[in-house]
Amino acid sequence: MVVPELRGWQAAEERLARLTRSLRPRLARVARSTGPVLATAARTTRPWIARFAQATGPRQGRPRTWRYTAGATTAGLALAAGVVTAAGPWDSTGQRTAERDRAAALEHAGGADHGRGSDMSRGARPGGAAAATPRAAPSAAAVLAGLGGTGGAVRPAAEGPALAPVLDPLLENPALGTGRSAAVVDITTGRQLYGQGAGNGLTPASTTKIATAVAALSALGPDHRLTTRAALEPDTGELVLVGGGDPTLTARKDAKGAASLRALADATATALAGRGVHQVTLSYDTTLYAGADLHPIGVNENLARVSALMADEGRTDDSAGGPADRVADPAAEAARAFGRFLNEHGVRTTAPGPSKATGRAQTLATVSSPPLSDVVERMLTNSDNDIAEALARQTARASGQRADFAGGARAVAARLKALGLPLAGTAFHDGSGLDRADRLTANLLTALLRTAADPARPGLRPVLTGLPVAGFTGTLADRYTGDGAAGIVRAKTGTLTGVNTLAGTAVDRDGRLLAFAFLAEGTTDPQAAQAALDHAATTLAACGCG
Numbered sequence: 080m081v082v083p084e085l086r087g088w089q090a091a092e093e094r095l096a097r098l099t100r101s102l103r104p105r106l107a108r109v110a111r112s113t114g115p116v117l118a119t120a121a122r123t124t125r126p127w128i129a130r131f132a133q134a135t136g137p138r139q140g141r142p143r144t145w146r147y148t149a150g151a152t153t154a155g156l157a158l159a160a161g162v163v164t165a166a167g168p169w170d171s172t173g174q175r176t177a178e179r180d181r182a183a184a185l186e187h188a189g190g191a192d193h194g195r196g197s198d199m200s201r202g203a204r205p206g207g208a209a210a211a212t213p214r215a216a217p218s219a220a221a222v223l224a225g226l227g228g229t230g231g232a233v234r235p236a237a238e239g240p241a242l243a244p245v246l247d248p249l250l251e252n253p254a255l256g257t258g259r260s261a262a263v264v265d266i267t268t269g270r271q272l273y274g275q276g277a278g279n280g281l282t283p284a285s286t287t288k289i290a291t292a293v294a295a296l297s298a299l300g301p302d303h304r305l306t307t308r309a310a311l312e313p314d315t316g317e318l319v320l321v322g323g324g325d326p327t328l329t330a331r332k333d334a335k336g337a338a339s340l341r342a343l344a345d346a347t348a349t350a351l352a353g354r355g356v357h358q359v360t361l362s363y364d365t366t367l368y369a370g371a372d373l374h375p376i377g378v379n380e381n382l383a384r385v386s387a388l389m390a391d392e393g394r395t396d397d398s399a400g401g402p403a404d405r406v407a408d409p410a411a412e413a414a415r416a417f418g419r420f421l422n423e424h425g426v427r428t429t430a431p432g433p434s435k436a437t438g439r440a441q442t443l444a445t446v447s448s449p450p451l452s453d454v455v456e457r458m459l460t461n462s463d464n465d466i467a468e469a470l471a472r473q474t475a476r477a478s479g480q481r482a483d484f485a486g487g488a489r490a491v492a493a494r495l496k497a498l499g500l501p502l503a504g505t506a507f508h509d510g511s512g513l514d515r516a517d518r519l520t521a522n523l524l525t526a527l528l529r530t531a532a533d534p535a536r537p538g539l540r541p542v543l544t545g546l547p548v549a550g551f552t553g554t555l556a557d558r559y560t561g562d563g564a565a566g567i568v569r570a571k572t573g574t575l576t577g578v579n580t581l582a583g584t585a586v587d588r589d590g591r592l593l594a595f596a597f598l599a600e601g602t603t604d605p606q607a608a609q610a611a612l613d614h615a616a617t618t619l620a621a622c623g624c625g
Contacts, residue, residue, distance in 0.1 A: 241624040242273040249618060250275055252611040256577065256601030262521035263619065266532050266584070266592045271525070280504035280518030281598040284573030285462045286580045287512030287519060289527050292455045292542045294494035295470040298477040301452035301538045305473070307338060307388070309347040309417075310440035311359075318347070318359040318428070318443075319436040320414050322388025324367050324476075325448040326469035327457070330390040330416040331397075336453075338446035340390050340413065344420030346444035351426055358427040362434035363388055363414035368472050370483025376513050378405075382464040385472065385484075386410045392465040400461040452541040459545030459571055460553035464511040471510025484509055500526045512573060524582040524596035532584075532594075546571055546583050549616075558609075564617040570595075572609075577601055579608035585616060588623030595619055 242263055250261055260281045263273035271277070305325035311318055327337040334342070351359070367387035374382050380402040383393035389409035396403050406412045414431035421428050448454060451470075458466035471487030478493060480486035488507035496502055501522050508514040531542035547553035550565025554572045559565050570583025582596035597615055602608035 242619075242622070245618060245622055245624055246273055246615060247275070249611065249615045250597065254602065254604055254607035254611045255579070255599040256603070256608065258598075258600035260521040260596070260598040261615075262525045262596050264525040264529055264594045266529050266594050269529055271522075272593070274521070277521040278501075278504050280506065280520050281580075281600050282515055282575065282578045283512055283517055283519035283524070283598060284575045284578045284580050285464075285512045286524060286571050286573040286582045286596070286598070287507075287510070287517050288459055288462065288467050289524060289542060289571050289582060290491055290495060290507070290519065291467050291470050291474070291510040292459060292545065293498070293527050293531060293539060294491040295474045296451060296455060296539050296541060297494045297498060298474045298490070299451055301450060301455075301541060303451040304447040304449070305338075305451075305454075305469075306445050306447045307340075307343060308445040309343060309443045310436045311351070311354075311356075311443055312437060312440050316356070316359055317362055317434070318351075319362050319364050319434055319440060320388065320417050320431070321364040321436050321440075322367055322386065322410060322413075323447075324387045324469055324473055324482075326389065326392060326463075326466045327448050327454060328388075328390050328413070328446070330413065330420075336449055338448050340417055340446075341420050343444055343446045344417055345424065346446075348421055348424035348426050350443035357425060359421075359429075361414065361418050361421075361428040361431040363410055363417075363431050364434055364436045365410045366435050367476070368482045370481065370485070374468070374509065374511075374513060375484070375516075379513070380404055382468065382511065382513060383409050385465075385468045387472075388413050389465075390416055392463075400463060455541040456545035459542070460547050462554050462572065464513060467511035468509060474510075495523075495527075498530055500530065513575075515575060515578075519598070521582075521596035521598060524598075525594045528582065528584060528594040528596075532592075543569070543584065558613055559617065562613070562617045564613075564620050567620045568616045570616060573598075574605060574609070576605075577603070579605060579612060581612040581616060583616070585620040587619065588621055593619060 246261070246263070250259055258279070258281055259276055260279045261273065261275040262271060262277040264271050305327075306323040307325055307328055308321045308323065309318060310321055325338055328340060329335075329337045330340040332341065351357070365387045368385065372384040372386055374385065376382070383389060383405040384407075386393075386409045390413040391399075392403075393405040393409035393412065394403045395406060410433070411431065418428040418431055454466060454470070457463060458470065468484075468487070471484075471491060472482040474494060475482045475486040475490040478490035480490040480493075485508075487510055491510065492502060492505070492507050501520070503522075504518060504520045505523055506516065506518040508516045528543070530536060531539040533539070546569040547555035548566060549555045549559035549568040549570070555568075555570065559568060564585070568583060568585045570581050573580035573582075578598075578600055579602050580596075580598045582598075583594070585593050585595060587593060595616060597612050599608055599612065
């Protein structure tokens with residue numbers, strides 16, 4: 080689950096040029112054939128585009144990986160750099176500038192930041208007032224509008240049997256262990272083109288996060304934000320730091336677009352000074368969540384204790400993704416950091432302890448996360464387990480379930496059922512896929528991807544835009560670099576001991592968009608299994624089996 084760093088531009092420039100040249104014929108066919116679908120999506124999302132374009136503009140500062148991610152896949156079309164180039168000129172919203180700016184972003188950690196280069200903390204003003212109206216959540220709608228005028232009908236993908244002679248031998252590779260579930264679906268029509276044990280429930284590992292993402296976006300919407308607040312109990316002098324379940328809250332000086340604990344302390348100190356208060360009893364409230372905070376896997380460097388209040392995911396180092404040692408009590412550590420920041424503003428505090436804010440507590444200041452669309456993208460690109468478990472609990476709360484592991488699992492399943500997705504053979508126990516008791520099928524994973532591509536459900540689009548891009552971002556940054564699938568395959572990876580999975584989208588040689596899911600159990604060599612799955616996805620993209 081370690082997120083590799085992207086290579087520098089000097090190393091990637093030649094590869095990107097080759098990729099663009101090789102993609103141009105295929106991408107031209109995509110542009111010609113996707114008019115009706117994309118035109119519909121453009122009409123659906125036009126109000127969102129207008130809000131986004133009005134609220135955003137050219138930004139100063141280093142380019143962000145989110146721009147490439149957001150621009151590369153739209154309305155179910157896995158658009159890589161060359162697709163956008165073929166579509167037309169760059170625009171000011173950043174959707175097409177994404178591909179151009181990706182070059183500079185290659186010098187930074189892949190998928191580590193999906194922010195805007197602006198303060199997403201909403202100003203942290205006294206009384207919880209926002210400094211400005213929150214910007215609209217990102218979407219890939221600008222690319223949709225750019226392609227919407229092209230003509231021609233969408234070509235259906237090849238008939239199912241044509242894929243079997245190609246994929247069967249690859250998926251029979253002994254490196255893929257003793258249990259497999261595989262499916263390929265034409266995203267345009269929803270027709271299954273290939274299946275091998277597609278209804279068999281297997282351990283999905285981190286591909287579970289695709290289901291968590293769909294459920295959370297369905298329950299909360301892409302614009303939803305998670306708010307942390309500081310509240311003063313009247314007449315007692317108790318200041319309560321109330322956790323809102325924001326897994327992206329940071330105590331670092333450079334918040335990089337996340338909600339800032341320092342900004343919250345600054346605004347809180349200002350509010351206290353206005354009341355003539357210079358000393359408080361500090362406490363913290365984590366009651367938004369319920370039940371055990373320790374994942375069934377136990378203490379693990381891939382996941383902190385699941386708490387409604389944490390800063391920097393409880394990491395003990397300066398990492399932003401991947402495995403790391405975690406503090407024993409993330410909430411207490413965040414409250415101690417908050418106390419130190421208050422001290423710097425002249426507010427004396429006691430050592431913090433657990434409490435619960437009453438209904439009479441007066442909110443002094445708030446900070447809010449980036450929109451859920453950003454948070455989902457970061458979760459998928461980085462394979463971030465802390466975000467995944469937080470989103471499962473937020474889905475539980477929005478669904479009237481208890482905000483614990485079991486409640487989150489029930490809520491995710493209920494949301495997917497409400498969307499009409501195939502749940503036979505599935506079982507959910509967490510949001511991250513770290514629980515080996517989870518069961519997903521290739522049928523469900525491909526259905527999730529196709530649902531996220533539905534032009535009638537633009538709020539689910541971050542599920543596609545967050546998928547790592549082969550050879551470019553996140554957990555696929557160092558994969559597919561020499562096999563011709565870079566930028567063509569986008570997929571969520573999954574790895575546990577004896578388990579290797581891959582699910583995502585690929586544009587085939589004839590410009591047809593396919594969703595695929597490959598799950599393997601009983602693997603003994605993770606590298607060989609990973610290579611086998613990558614080879615299957617690459618072959619699918621190169622096939623043109625029609």
